[in-house]
Amino acid sequence: MNSFEIYKILKNHFGEVGSWWPKDGPFEVIIGSILTQQSTWTNVEKALQNLKEANVLTPKDIVSLPLNTLKELIKPSGFFNQKAERIRKVSEYLIEKYNGDLDLLFAKDRKNLRDELLQLKGIGKETADSIILYAAEKNEFVVDAYTKRVYSRLKIVEEEIDYENLKNHIIREIPEELLLYQEFHGLIVLLGKNICKKKNPNCKECPLSSKCKFIK
Ligand code: SF4
Missing domain, CATH: 1.10.340.30 (Hypothetical protein; domain 2)
Incomplete structure (x- = not known):
């Protein structure tokens, strides 16, 4: 499963999150x-x-x-x-x-x-x-602890992968578009915060479960 497929599955599950980061400026x-x-x-x-x-x-x-x-x-x-x-x-x-x-x-x-x-x-x-x-609203993808957790549980990358390698892995697989970068990061945050939690991931509710190799 590549990153663009993950994006589409998450978007289908969570809906439009757009530029989700709360901001007044x-x-x-x-x-x-x-x-x-x-x-x-x-x-x-x-x-x-x-x-x-x-x-x-x-x-x-x-x-x-x-x-x-x-x-x-x-x-x-x-x-x-x-x-x-x-x-x-x-x-x-x-x-x-x-x-x-x-x-x-x-x-x-x-x-x-x-x-x-x-x-x-x-x-x-x-x-x-x-x-x-x-x-600044420029095309720079962000990865975080949620991204690392989800991607390593999906066995796409090693758990020890560093920031730049994880980021480069993802940007090679998705179109370079500002809103998509923002939205994909937001969708991963939603998944990591609500479903693929650090302890006790709720795999039954996860839209990626059929593709996930994590031992549940
Ligand atoms: S199936 Fe479970 S471990 Fe795999 S991504 Fe979903 S919540 Fe995380």
Whole structure:
């Protein structure tokens, strides 16, 4: 089974998810992509809601905020000390280099944008790719722990596969389209979160079960 077949089966099962990443703007995506590190979406959404209610969703708002207040607001996402530092550093960088104007950053081509993001402390490959795919809206596929779990249980890849190899495996098998990249990632998140869970996967409810070699 190739990745495009998986995409079609998941889309048929879950329906249209479109550009599912919750966002009011590109800076919120950047914050969300940091908050989601080692966290669940439910908890990220609580933290984002706190930031929205406090009306601090621009780089300038973030740097004006006392660090302890920022930590309190993002506490639901876990690892809040580390994440607050990261969000603060990225915000400072965006102000210093782009006067807070994300359009200037996102005007770069995809490769240069990725290289630049990866140089920032606390921005790894998954975070950088999420920012490029959902905030800059460029064709950069994102893989995550859910993707690795599903693909390894389907015995398509080894469990130890690294980020770039998993990503390259998938992008070779799907059309290079922005909405499809966004949607496929969203469908895998839905599957991993609700059905192909870390413990006790619900294989009876899984649309991929007839093709899955995982021992149930
Ligand atoms: S059949 Fe089970 S193990 Fe395989 S992908 Fe579905 S939920 Fe995961």
